[in-house]
Amino acid sequence: MEIQPADQALIGRKRKIRILFGLLIGMLIGFTLFSNTLMSLTSPKVALITVGQGELVHTFQASGTVKWRMESVLTGAAEGKVKQVNVKAGDLVKKGQALLVYDTKDVENQILDEKAALDRLNISIKELQDSYKEIYHNGDEKSIESARNALKTSSIDKDVLQRRIQKLQEDLSANSLLAAPFDGIVTKVGKVEGLGSTGGAPDIVIANTSLGFDFEFLAPADAIGLLAKGDKLDVQLSGSNARQVEGRIEEIQDAEQLTQTGEGEKHTTYTAMKRLIVAIQDDALKGGERADVVLTKTTQNVILVDNKAIRNEGDKRYVFGVEERKGPLGNDFYVRKVYLTIIDSNETQSAVTQGLFDQEQIILESSDPLQEGDKIRVH
Numbered sequence: 001m002e003i004q005p006a007d008q009a010l011i012g013r014k015r016k017i018r019i020l021f022g023l024l025i026g027m028l029i030g031f032t033l034f035s036n037t038l039m040s041l042t043s044p045k046v047a048l049i050t051v052g053q054g055e056l057v058h059t060f061q062a063s064g065t066v067k068w069r070m071e072s073v074l075t076g077a078a079e080g081k082v083k084q085v086n087v088k089a090g091d092l093v094k095k096g097q098a099l100l101v102y103d104t105k106d107v108e109n110q111i112l113d114e115k116a117a118l119d120r121l122n123i124s125i126k127e128l129q130d131s132y133k134e135i136y137h138n139g140d141e142k143s144i145e146s147a148r149n150a151l152k153t154s155s156i157d158k159d160v161l162q163r164r165i166q167k168l169q170e171d172l173s174a175n176s177l178l179a180a181p182f183d184g185i186v187t188k189v190g191k192v193e194g195l196g197s198t199g200g201a202p203d204i205v206i207a208n209t210s211l212g213f214d215f216e217f218l219a220p221a222d223a224i225g226l227l228a229k230g231d232k233l234d235v236q237l238s239g240s241n242a243r244q245v246e247g248r249i250e251e252i253q254d255a256e257q258l259t260q261t262g263e264g265e266k267h268t269t270y271t272a273m274k275r276l277i278v279a280i281q282d283d284a285l286k287g288g289e290r291a292d293v294v295l296t297k298t299t300q301n302v303i304l305v306d307n308k309a310i311r312n313e314g315d316k317r318y319v320f321g322v323e324e325r326k327g328p329l330g331n332d333f334y335v336r337k338v339y340l341t342i343i344d345s346n347e348t349q350s351a352v353t354q355g356l357f358d359q360e361q362i363i364l365e366s367s368d369p370l371q372e373g374d375k376i377r378v379h
Contacts, residue, residue, distance in 0.1 A: 060223040064215035068207035221272035302351035
C-alpha cells in the first residue's frame, strides 16, 4: 500500500515537532545546567573542619619576685648618733646579738644631773627634818604645821625625782644597743657610725631565715581550679642560677577583679582574680630572683571548636554549620546557624557542651561573608 502525499506530509510535520521539542528540552536542560554551574561558581567558597570530642587544656603563666617571707624593720628608740655598727648587709646574726650601739652620753649626763638634784634634795630634807624637830619642841602650832608641810612636799619631790632617775636608767639599759629579735640575716643597714638620723630610714632590716622565701602573683579565679593552701607547685627561677624548685601555696586571697573592654565593642567583661602567695625553701636563694609558674586547667569530655570558626551575636556565640539538600542535579549545600554553649576557652580552642556533635562538620572560613540559608561551595 502506497503512502499518500498527505500522509507523508503529516509524518514529516510530526518528526519536525519531535525534533523541535527535543531541542527545546535540551536547551532547557542546558540552561538549567548552565544556571546551576553559574550559581555554583558565584556561591561563596567555604573550608570545612570536623569538630571532635577531647579535653581542653587551659594554661596560665604568671611570675613574681622572690623575697624573704618575713622581714622586720628595727629602729632604736635612743636619739642621737650611732656609736658603733656591728653588722653589714648579708651578715647572719643570732637572736640577742648586738647590731648597733648608740651614743648615750646625753642620757648618761641627764641621769647624773638628776642624781645631783636628788643629792641636793636629800640635804634639803635633812635640814627640814632638823628644823622641824626644833620647831616641834619650841614653836607654836602654826609653825609646826608649816614645817610638816614643807617636809611632805620635799618627800613628794624626792619620790618623783627617784622615779625619773629609774626611768632614765631603764631607757639607757634598753636603748643603748639594738639587738636581733631572732636568728636571721641582715638585709639592710640604714645607720652610719658617728651620724644621727638619716631621714626616717630604718636602722636595720633583718629577715627571718627560718621561714625562707616567698613570692606572689595574680591569676584568674578559674585558672586556679582546685588548687588549695598547702598544694605544691613547680617554680622556675630565672637568672644566672636558673633552675626549677618546689613551691608551696601559703595563701589564696581574693583580689580586685580584672575589667576589660573589648575594642570596638560596647560590652565589658569582668574576670574574678585571686592572689597566690607561694613559699620556697632553697639555700641558694638570695632574694630578688624572678619566679615563674605555669597553671594548667583541663576540661574533659567536651567538643573542641577552633576559635576562628566562632562568631559573636551580642552575648551569644555561634558557628556556621552545613545543611545538605537534594537538588534536581545532585546535592546542594547551604549555611545554617548553630548556637553554642561555651564553658571555657584557651588561645586556640573553645570547649562546647551544647550545640554540636562529635565529628560534625562546620565552616571554618569562607571567601565571602555568610548568612544563614546561603548556598555555598565546599572544598
